Amino acid sequence: MAVPVSLALGSGGARGYAHIGVIREIEARGYEIGAVAGSSMGALVGGLFAAGKMEQFAEWATGLGPLDVIRLLDPTLTASGVIRAERILDIVRDMLGGVTIEELDVPFTAVATDLTNAREIWFQRGPVDTAIRASIAIPGVIAPFELEGRLFADGGILNPLPVMPNSFARVRHSIGVTLGSGEKGGPESGPEESDAAEPAAEGWIARARRSAVEVGGSVTSVVADYFSGSTGADDADVPVAPKLGRVELLNRSLEIVQAALTRHQMASCPPDVLIEVPRTACRTLDFHRATEMIDLGRALAVDALDRAGLTGEEND
Numbered sequence: 622m623a624v625p626v627s628l629a630l631g632s633g634g635a636r637g638y639a640h641i642g643v644i645r646e647i648e649a650r651g652y653e654i655g656a657v658a659g660s661s662m663g664a665l666v667g668g669l670f671a672a673g674k675m676e677q678f679a680e681w682a683t684g685l686g687p688l689d690v691i692r693l694l695d696p697t698l699t700a701s702g703v704i705r706a707e708r709i710l711d712i713v714r715d716m717l718g719g720v721t722i723e724e725l726d727v728p729f730t731a732v733a734t735d736l737t738n739a740r741e742i743w744f745q746r747g748p749v750d751t752a753i754r755a756s757i758a759i760p761g762v763i764a765p766f767e768l769e770g771r772l773f774a775d776g777g778i779l780n781p782l783p784v785m786p787n788s789f790a791r792v793r794h795s796i797g798v799t800l801g802s803g804e805k806g807g808p809e810s811g812p813e814e815s816d817a818a819e820p821a822a823e824g825w826i827a828r829a830r831r832s833a834v835e836v837g838g839s840v841t842s843v844v845a846d847y848f849s850g851s852t853g854a855d856d857a858d859v860p861v862a863p864k865l866g867r868v869e870l871l872n873r874s875l876e877i878v879q880a881a882l883t884r885h886q887m888a889s890c891p892p893d894v895l896i897e898v899p900r901t902a903c904r905t906l907d908f909h910r911a912t913e914m915i916d917l918g919r920a921l922a923v924d925a926l927d928r929a930g931l932t933g934e935e936n937d
Contacts, residue, residue, distance in 0.1 A: 622936070623651055623652060623653035623936050624651075624652055624653065624793050624794070624935050624936050625652070625653045625654075625655030625790075625791065625792040625793060626647065626652045626653070626654060626655060626792050626793065626794040626795065626796055626931075627654070627655060627656040627657070627658075627787035627790045627792045627794075627795045627796065628643075628644070628647070628654050628656070628657045628658070628667070628787070628796050628797075628798070629657075629658050629659070629663075629782055629783050629784040629786075629787060629795070629796070629797040629798065629892060630657065630658070630659035630660070630662075630663025630664070630666055630667045630783075630798050631659075631660060631661075631663050631777065631781050631782045631783075631797070631798055631799040631800045631801070631883070632660040632661030632662060632663055632775060632776060632777025632781045632800060632801075633661070633662060633663075633777070633781075633799075633800025633801055633876075633898065633900075633905070634661070634662055634759065634800075634903075634904070634905030634906060634907075634908075635662070635903050635904065635905060635906060635907045635908045635910060635911075635914065636662070636800040636801075636898050636900075636902055636903045636905075636914060637661070637662025637663055637665065637666055637800060637914075638662075638666075638682065638903075638908075638910070638911045638914035638915050638918070639798065639800065639898045639902075639914045639915065639917055639918025639921070640659075640662070640663060640666040640667070640798055640918060641666060641675060641678075641679050641911075641914075641915045641918060642914070642915040642916060642917065642918025642919030642920070642921075642922060643796075643798050643896055643918045643919065643921070643922040644666075644670055644675065645915075645919055646918075646919045646922035646923055646926065647796065647922065647926070649933075650926065650931065650932065650933030650936070651933045651936035652794075652931070652933065652936065654670070654727060655727070655728070655790055655791065655792045656727065656728040656729075656730075656786075656787045656790035656792060657670060657671055657727055657728070657729055657730075657787075658729070658730040658731075658732060658743075658783040658784075658785075658786035658787050659730075659731060659732065659756070659776075659783065660731075660732045660733075660756060660775070660776030660777040660780055660781055660782070660783050661756055661757050661759070661775045661776055661777045662757065662800070663776075663783070663798070663800075664731035664732065664733075664752065664753050664756035664757065664776060665713065665753050665756075665757060666678075667729060667731070668717070668729055668731060668749045668750075668752065668753050669713070669716065669717070670727070671722075671725045671726070671727040671728075671729040671749070672716075672717055672720050672725060672749055673726075674716045674717060677716055678713070678716060679911065679915065681712065682908070682911040683911045683912045683915070685908060685909045685911065686909050687909045689909065690906075690907075690908045690909045692708070693706075693708045693709045693712075693908075694706055694708075694709070694906065694908075695707065695708055704762055704763045704764070704906075705763075705764065706757070706763050706764075709908075710750070710753075710754055713750060713753065714750045717748075717749050717750050719748065719750075720748070720749050721746070721747060721748055721749065722744065722745060722746050722747060722748075722749055722752060723746055725749070728745075728790060729745075729749070729752075730743050730744065730745050730783065730786035730787070731743075731744040731749075731752035731753055731755065731756045731776065732744075732756060732776030732779075732780050732783040732786065733752070733755040733756040733766075733773040733774065733775075733776045734773065734774045734775060734776055734778040734779050735771055735772070735773060736765060736771075736772040736773065736774050737770070737771040737772050738771065740779075741776070741779040741780050742755075742773065743786050744756070745786075751768065754766045755768060755773035756773070756775065756776040757775065758773065758774040758775055759774075759775050759905070760774055760775060760778065762905075762906075763775075778878075779882070780882070780886070781799070781800075781801065781880075781882055781883050781886075782797050782798075782799050782883050782886055782887075784797050784886065784890050784891070784892050785886075785890055788890070794893045794894065794929075794931060795892040795893045795894070796892055796893065796894045796895075796896065797891075797892035797894070797895050797896070798895075798896045798897075798898065798918070799883055799895065799896070799897050799898065800898045800900070801876050801880050801883065801898075801900045876900060880900075893929065894925055894926060894929040894931060895925065896918075896921050896922050896925040897921065897925075898914075898917065898918065898921060902914065902917055
């Protein structure tokens, strides 16, 4: 009989493709995912998985090139965000077909941030696509979502690794996937870092980092360049780090805050198994790198599950 596990999927933009590889490895070992919660990209992948549409999404995403992603992101200068992202969301909506959270076979929670009331909100009922849209609005990058007079944004603002929504699930093991770990695979915790990743994942991490450096056509960079100098004369007085555009600078600031929040969450409500995707593996908006991130996620899952003794033998 399959042993049930819960899954908390963290926020982190395009690095969230790694969630797909993690889920594939968990299922390949015979475990049953009995509950899933996600923030931002974690909510998107988690919702698609719970609806039985993850593989359809993965097939579509792995076929995207940089120009496809830029067209889908639809860069536009607005007061609340530089990306509409409605074209991508329309594709996700078509895949989901209007299914509600109540209709899913797997309990699902999408975590969003209520900007109006400064609160963390758990979407556990209603249309799946609405819950996803509320969770994925990266501040200053993707416009927030208005619902019933409130503005919702990226769930990772207040909860980058949503373990707590699964706390009442009837499962044997809890698994968390964070997308903002430090250079050596551990949380960004200051001078002391964890040891380097295990050998099975080292190659994938190294290749992903090299690709992030070598690919000059980073979607994140293109979006940043698109808006360079377009926000008014006052920007001339604002110093920007030489290697960080405005979009990247905002993303990096958010990542630092989220890393600190994750450390606090790990101290109060740690999952049984933590799978850590390095922040340097992929830039936030590089959604054309699905294949690399999926493979990296699976390799990291192999190492983490093996270390935790979740080999699948208990499913016999």
